[in-house]
Amino acid sequence: MSTPRSLRVSQSVKRELSSLMRDLKDDRIAGIVSVVDVEMTGDCRSARIYISVFGDEETQKNTLAALTDRQGFIRGELCRRLSLRFAPEIQFRLDTSLERGSRVTDIISKISRGEL
Numbered sequence: 721m722s723t724p725r726s727l728r729v730s731q732s733v734k735r736e737l738s739s740l741m742r743d744l745k746d747d748r749i750a751g752i753v754s755v756v757d758v759e760m761t762g763d764c765r766s767a768r769i770y771i772s773v774f775g776d777e778e779t780q781k782n783t784l785a786a787l788t789d790r791q792g793f794i795r796g797e798l799c800r801r802l803s804l805r806f807a808p809e810i811q812f813r814l815d816t817s818l819e820r821g822s823r824v825t826d827i828i829s830k831i832s833r834g835e836l
Contacts, residue, residue, distance in 0.1 A: 723762050729802070730760040733767060736801045740794065748786035751775030756815040760808065767808045770815040774822075780814055787812045 738755045752774040759768040771787070773780040787794070791810060799807035 726760040726762050726764050729764045729804070729808075730758040730767065732802050733760070733769070733798055733808070734758045736798055737769065737794070740797055740801075744786075744790060746786045746790065748782040750783065751779045753783055756817070764804070765806060765808055767810050768813055769810055770813050772815045772817070784812055784814055 734755050734757070737758070741749070741753055741755070752772075754772050755769060756772050757770040759770075760766070771784070773783045775783075791812075795807040795810055798804070798810075
């Protein structure tokens with residue numbers, strides 16, 4: 721169940737994590753990475769972070785592995801930047817909705833041009 725506080729914290733986590741992604745120095749993080757959504761539990765102790773990685777499957781796997789490896793650092797930074805009492809447990813999940821949307825747009829374009 722979402723509370724007003726958990727919604728505020730999830731939006732703040734999303735904003736700060738987007739900023740933090742630019743500062744992470746890891747060769748495995750490649751392509752365009754964006755934070756799509758953050759789902760917080762009602763007590764703000766746990767968060768599911770949905771990321772989108774624009775690139776091939778290997779790039780997506782490497783980026784997800786790099787973020788998972790840097791989880792401790794990311795949790796600490798989020799706690800420090802947002803002045804949270806407790807650093808939430810975080811889980812990164814891959815969101816492919818942007819990639820699917822891009823493919824659908826390409827198919828519609830081809831149909832309208834008569835290529836399909």
